[in-house]
Amino acid sequence: MSTVAKAVSLLEMLGSGAPETALADLARRAGFDKATTRRLLVSLIAHGLVEQDETTRLYRLGAGIARLALMREAQFPFLRMAAPVVEALAAETGETVHLSEYSKRGLITVQVIESAKANRVSVQLGDVVPMHATASGIAFLAFTEERIREGVLAGPLPAFTPHTIADMEILVEHVAAARARGHSTGSQGYEEGVLSVAAPILGADGFAIGTIAIAAPRVRIHKGDIERHGASVAAAAREIGERLFGRQPGQKRAS
Amino acid sequence: MSTVAKAVSLLEMLGSGAPETALADLARRAGFDKATTRRLLVSLIAHGLVEQDETTRLYRLGAGIARLALMREAQFPFLRMAAPVVEALAAETGETVHLSEYSKRGLITVQVIESAKANRVSVQLGDVVPMHATASGIAFLAFTEERIREGVLAGPLPAFTPHTIADMEILVEHVAAARARGHSTGSQGYEEGVLSVAAPILGADGFAIGTIAIAAPRVRIHKGDIERHGASVAAAAREIGERLFGRQPGQKRAS
DNA sequence: TATGCGCATTTCATTATTTGCAACGGCATT
DNA sequence: AATGCCGTTGCAAATAATGAAATGCGCATA
Secondary structure (H helix, E strand, O other), X not given: OOHHHHHHHHHHHHHOOOOOEOHHHHHHHHOOOXXXXXXXXXXXXXXXXXXXXXXXXXXXXXXXXXXXXXXXXXXXXXHHHHHHHHHHHHHHHOOEEEEXXXXXXXXXXXXXXXXXOOXXXXXXXXXXXXXXXXXXXXHHHHOOOHHHHHHHHHOOOOOOOOOOOOOHHHHHHHHHHHHHHOOEEEEOOOOOOEEEEEEEEEOOOOOEEEEEEEEEEHHHOOOOHHHHHHHHHHHHHHHXXXXXXXXXXXXXXXX | OOHHHHHHHHHHHHHOOOOOEOHHHHHHHHOOOHHHHHHHHHHXXXXXXXXXXXXXXXXXXXXXXXXXXXHHHHHOOHHHHHHHHHHHHHHHXXXXXXXXXXXXXXXXXXXXXXXXXXXXXXXXXXXXXXXXXXXXXXXXXXXXXXXXXXXXXXXXXXXXOOOOOOOHHHHHHHHHHHHHHOOEEEEOOOOOOEEEEEEEEEOOOOOEEEEEEEEEEHHHOOOOHHHHHHHHHHHHHHHHHHHHHOOOOOOOOOO
């Protein structure tokens, strides 16, 4: 295991769970020696990615993380460009809307606007959602590079609910349908009782770089809602793409 | 030089400068061997902190950075709590307002609201500003732990303009004055023609964790403005502290 | 179309860093 | 006073990182 891999997994452990973590706890969870863990943390502290409370000796993520994220946002203003569109879509539909960005590990939820309704779908900011079990994932797969799609299809398809698509053949059909319609639908594949509609945000090269999705309790979705929401979410996705890259290229033809 | 130090400096290089960087360029700037640089990047890519354009082979910061920042914000919602207060202060004063957070390297600018006026002060998001040359820095020093203050005072005090306080004795006086008044002032210490007023945001233990500042062109500041802005910025800082930690503790007495 | 240049990538023996055990001291609870 | 847990540090062993060189690729120039 490379040293940077260890350091990064420490960062991820600090990010998940409690706001602050003790050294021994961290070492146990990571499976590293106490001494090793501490030395890695010291290196990370020197660069501001981790901070330590002077009195309690607990560790937490540092402001250097925020700095890197701000620098990234300055170079590629995904959130700044997408946020108004997401807000408009949430206002238009009255349902929970979330925005996600592609990463090797899955789709990262980077913005969420929750519905004002009492019965609403709740998504956690920063969560990584699986490609095969969500509307967003399927929308993404439908418009990503062959190589990435094959990677997901070849991998395991763990079931999160009894409704999760765990069969590769069926998943391929869903992806093909999403490609044909320009948006995808998901039905309780990740969380029970939730219906979603999603569309891909396309990059300059025509491949998906993220997705935008509407999520609503199943009981609130009636005949025709899916189609209406599908059109809305696809329009929002296209607008985000245009705001980021100017006029959108034609979608890449999948082989 | 530790391996994680090298990896982190690559991240910082990717964050500064052009949105995408070539391997050779990165290796040159960092002073690492091409092979070394690439292996570090591969490790970072595996964790989503870096991405590589498949066709151009250029590297950029990845979505994993945003994920870590979101997880941090979920644990410690500094921006979410402070943002409305910063906006209100900007609306009240009509001048540029910026918010910063402490980090080992200096104060990190995490939010900026620029004045609507044509002649305005512009601050770069994500920038790290020096402690001794800005109103924010002096406000922070006035309310931080002895140890951190001594560290800055002991270090070099580089001059950014002819007005930068480069003398340790004078700096100590400014810090003492800021401590007495509850807010600090800065006059062209970092950028020519800019006057600033700043106040510390205090943590649960009474020590500063960040600052909020008003920055305006020197020509626009008239008699009385400094005092008025000082009161406003101090009130805003206090409100942010209260939103984060509940009722504010008394300020720590510096020895 | 041919040629040369710069770049990214891979290999492998050498080197240096990281590692984990163990011991120490501090702190709080028993 | 004693016990247990934690954070910290030293040191020899082990492992991972290193850099020079070779390979192959793409691009621009001849």
